[in-house]
Amino acid sequence: MSDPIKYIFRFLLFLFVQALVLNHMPPLHRFITPYLYFLFIIWMPFNTGRVALLFTGFLLGISLDVFTKSPGLHASSALLVAYLRPFLINLMVPKDTRELAVGSPGIQSMGAASYILFITLLTFFHHGWLVFLEWMTFGNFIYFLGKVFFSTLVSLLLILLTELLFRPVRKAKRR
Amino acid sequence: MRNIFLLIRRFAVLLLFIGLQALSISMLVSYSKSHRAKYMELAYEASGRINKQYSNVTRYFSLAENNRFLVKENERLNNLLAQNFTKIDTGFVEKTVSLIIDSNTVTRKYLWREARVINNSVNAQNNYITVERGRLQGVLPDMAVVSPAGIVGIVTDVSDNMCVVMSLLHRKSNTSVSHKNSGVTGILEWNGLNPERLQIRGIPKSTKLTKGDTVVTSNLSLNFPEGMMVGTIAEFFKDEEGNNYRVTVKPAANFFTLEYVYIIENLFLKEQQELEQRAKK
Numbered sequence: 001m002s003d004p005i006k007y008i009f010r011f012l013l014f015l016f017v018q019a020l021v022l023n024h025m026p027p028l029h030r031f032i033t034p035y036l037y038f039l040f041i042i043w044m045p046f047n048t049g050r051v052a053l054l055f056t057g058f059l060l061g062i063s064l065d066v067f068t069k070s071p072g073l074h075a076s077s078a079l080l081v082a083y084l085r086p087f088l089i090n091l092m093v094p095k096d097t098r099e100l101a102v103g104s105p106g107i108q109s110m111g112a113a114s115y116i117l118f119i120t121l122l123t124f125f126h127h128g129w130l131v132f133l134e135w136m137t138f139g140n141f142i143y144f145l146g147k148v149f150f151s152t153l154v155s156l157l158l159i160l161l162t163e164l165l166f167r168p169v170r171k172a173k174r175r
Numbered sequence: 176m177r178n179i180f181l182l183i184r185r186f187a188v189l190l191l192f193i194g195l196q197a198l199s200i201s202m203l204v205s206y207s208k209s210h211r212a213k214y215m216e217l218a219y220e221a222s223g224r225i226n227k228q229y230s231n232v233t234r235y236f237s238l239a240e241n242n243r244f245l246v247k248e249n250e251r252l253n254n255l256l257a258q259n260f261t262k263i264d265t266g267f268v269e270k271t272v273s274l275i276i277d278s279n280t281v282t283r284k285y286l287w288r289e290a291r292v293i294n295n296s297v298n299a300q301n302n303y304i305t306v307e308r309g310r311l312q313g314v315l316p317d318m319a320v321v322s323p324a325g326i327v328g329i330v331t332d333v334s335d336n337m338c339v340v341m342s343l344l345h346r347k348s349n350t351s352v353s354h355k356n357s358g359v360t361g362i363l364e365w366n367g368l369n370p371e372r373l374q375i376r377g378i379p380k381s382t383k384l385t386k387g388d389t390v391v392t393s394n395l396s397l398n399f400p401e402g403m404m405v406g407t408i409a410e411f412f413k414d415e416e417g418n419n420y421r422v423t424v425k426p427a428a429n430f431f432t433l434e435y436v437y438i439i440e441n442l443f444l445k446e447q448q449e450l451e452q453r454a455k456k
Contacts, residue, residue: 024296050188076196
């Protein structure tokens with residue numbers, strides 16, 4: 001499958017899984033809402049332009065907002081992920097990997113430890129900003145922290161599961 | 176001049192980020208202020224179609240539950256039928272009916288329409304329900320939405336074939352309700368924490384409350400007919416400052432499994448609003 005078609009399918013898949021499955025999960029606890037959709041932005045190739053990344057993030061967020069009827073909420077959070085991603089990649093990924101045309105962030109290209117750190121940071125920023133916007137009118141700080149913490153934890157678990165299911169780590173081929 | 180262009184080029188990505196961020200936050204703020212946005216109408220129509228397909232699949236899983244509700248409601252309605260009542264005392268003369276209302280000129284005040292829920296949320300701060308009835312079917316904003324078990328919310332946004340309902344689980348929702356035993360009215364709200372608990376404010380401490388008391392819609396509500404089931408009192412305690420109780424209510428409607436609802440139109444709504452407007456001037 002050619003790349004653009006693959007990405008369009010992936011976009012729709014993440015959008016529908018988030019809007020139709022994860023948003024309808026019977027709440028385990030009022031702190032927990034799992035989010036997975038922004039993994040699409042994280043999985044974009046290394047060589048994606050920053051402007052293109054921002055627009056993709058905005059489009060993904062606003063499409064999800066149409067389903068949740070909160071225009072701007074997820075768009076804003078996905079934008080933040082798209083904006084921060086290149087900075088973290090610059091910090092964590094060696095330059096020669098970054099410039100490969102085919103690579104995208106993953107355990108294989110970054111190594112397990114730094115990839116998990118990368119995902120954790122972005123998930124945390126995403127949830128922090130999302131919950132901050134959602135609770136702007138609300139005063140309870142413990143509540144805010146609790147929701148960010150537990151939602152991040154559950155989302156990370158989901159992300160790692162997705163990672164293991166769809167992008168299993170293969171032994172690197174020796175050339 | 177050249178330097179300014181250089182500066183803009185250098186910070187293009189940052190500027191774009193700030194611009195898009197400002198756009199989304201302004202959308203968010205303007206939407207949560209009014210709950211209504213013209214630009215979202217088309218988008219709702221599109222997402223509504225997808226949600227409809229999806230709920231076509233999922234509704235099979237709750238058929239049994241819905242049948243139970245329908246049977247229950249049929250039972251209730253059958254009990255209201257005239258042939259269930261008989262006059263034992265033949266000397267009894269029913270005066271009130273013919274004196275107060277001439278049955279030839281009874282006017283309909285509320286019109287009920289059944290509708291299907293195609294999207295629903297409970298775990299956000301502001302929860303909305305999408306219902307498959309729209310402007311073409313006569314639904315307008317401010318109509319009341321009830322489920323067989325209890326009241327659900329108020330229509331806020333309408334497109335051609337769908338409408339968006341602000342659920343009782345919404346931080347801006349407020350409905351006039353009354354304590355059934357005493358008739359004292361209060362305002363029903365949600366504090367955004369637990370979807371199984373709603374709050375009532377404005378019930379004075381002099382009222383006699385018991386756990387499990389029924390709360391119904393009040394006669395002061397513009398949207399809801401009087402006496403619709405809202406829920407039962409879960410707990411109440413006296414506020415230290417102020418004159419009122421703090422009452423928590425367990426809603427009668429199950430927001431987790433909404434499937435079929437009724438949209439109720441108050442046919443006198445416009446007349447009442449206009450009259451009250453005129454009186455204020």
